[in-house]
Amino acid sequence: MTDDIELSAEVTLLWGLRETVRRGRRPSLTIADITRAAVEVADAEGLAAVSMSRIAAQLGNSTMALYRYVKSKDELLLLMADAALDDPPDLPDDVDWRTGLTLWVQGALTVLRRHPWAAQIPISAPPMGPNNLWWFDRALRALGGTGLGEEDKVGIVMGLLTFLHGELRLSLDLSAGYTDNPEAFSRQYGAALARVVDARRFPALSRAIASGVFEGEIPYDEETERAFALGLYLDGVAAFIEHRTAGR
Amino acid sequence: MTDDIELSAEVTLLWGLRETVRRGRRPSLTIADITRAAVEVADAEGLAAVSMSRIAAQLGNSTMALYRYVKSKDELLLLMADAALDDPPDLPDDVDWRTGLTLWVQGALTVLRRHPWAAQIPISAPPMGPNNLWWFDRALRALGGTGLGEEDKVGIVMGLLTFLHGELRLSLDLSAGYTDNPEAFSRQYGAALARVVDARRFPALSRAIASGVFEGEIPYDEETERAFALGLYLDGVAAFIEHRTAGR
């Protein structure tokens, strides 16, 4: 019934649905090759090192050859963004929703920690890539046994996605910056805060500083921090589920 | 006691603490001028339009003149990232923590909606800018009446920040992309999903699609969506507060 809907260029790109014609010189590369090379470069040297000429050199081709496979660098970034979610681990299906979602978040972060540049690729359209949708599916599946309606499940997963992306931006970017330039962090962070934060202008913050919360190592144990905030969210989800299923 | 700690270049930059010497030609610009011009350009034409020459032209100076004020473009981006949080609204102090935090999130998003490019600036160090810290302070203040310890309050606010940044990346970037290129969205999103999502590979997702959740307008009512997820988080916070204060 929906077969005649025209798929956008983006979708056909991400799903490898570009029609192949049987005429002419045979291509020496594939989109997958190019994406893989770009991911390798980004993993090793950061997203800034990903240039069309760099990737082409990596593949032993000329720069312009890539443009036969990819319309622009933005398209390549789109492919990389989905490829960053590769290697989806097998999440167990026979656990309660809370364990499932916790493992889901940890799994996603584990995968993305190997590709920290992913958070720097701007999102310009709703996610349509296969890997993206795979993760979406697994999160929904974890909520399968709760008896919630589809809309509620989607809403809960969207919240989790929001949380995940925030975590990416705050933690992964930060720890990438940390390895680049550890001095900017040092354990002087709390001290620098104390120097600069005036108790009159920032009363609540300076109380927190005085209590010593910021004096730990930076980056401190982000696992603990995340578990805390994620746990709060999941507590809210639990209450929601209880309320919904009790109301039936 | 902490007066002799050397502040990093970054901090002195963000707080305008560069020492001024009394000799030599008088500067015709200020860092604030440059930041303001850069923000204007980014607001009007996007972050991609922010180049050193473009900003210099905006100010009627030559490109290289800017480098007397800013060591690199990255420094300018750092300044812009803090400047994006300008115009902090007066949040009411006499409300319960939940209302306070809800207003806080809404306020931050309102401010950042005017500067959607902020989410694209990479974070490379813990936030130290005055506006950043101002927002941090207000969130802590909203939790002032709960009787929680400083560490708990900071943890809760960090979770809120994570959520906020995720919201920035997912919603603001998206709606920026939407105004750039509405066709990529169209209300065909659900239909395109249906075309591409195989029920065997994505069972849970295709059930959600079949239920029609994705058939609304894109971007759908993100206010509702956020209120839902944020509400879940705050439910968790409420339970935490109750548990903590009951345990005393």
Added chain:
DNA sequence: CCTAAAAGCGTAGAGCATACGCATAGGAGA
């Protein structure tokens, strides 16, 4: 007034994305 220090900026180098046009390879049909 003289000098040292800072600002302003022209030039140039290296790197970037990418538009264009041509050479080339290779299947399809005669």
Added chain:
DNA sequence: TCTCCTATGCGTATGCTCTACGCTTTTAGG
């Protein structure tokens, strides 16, 4: 087998980016 058509490979060129360097100009302190 020969020819044609098509798609790939890619060299060249344009216009943009950041920024290092060194010269000129301005200005305050002595």
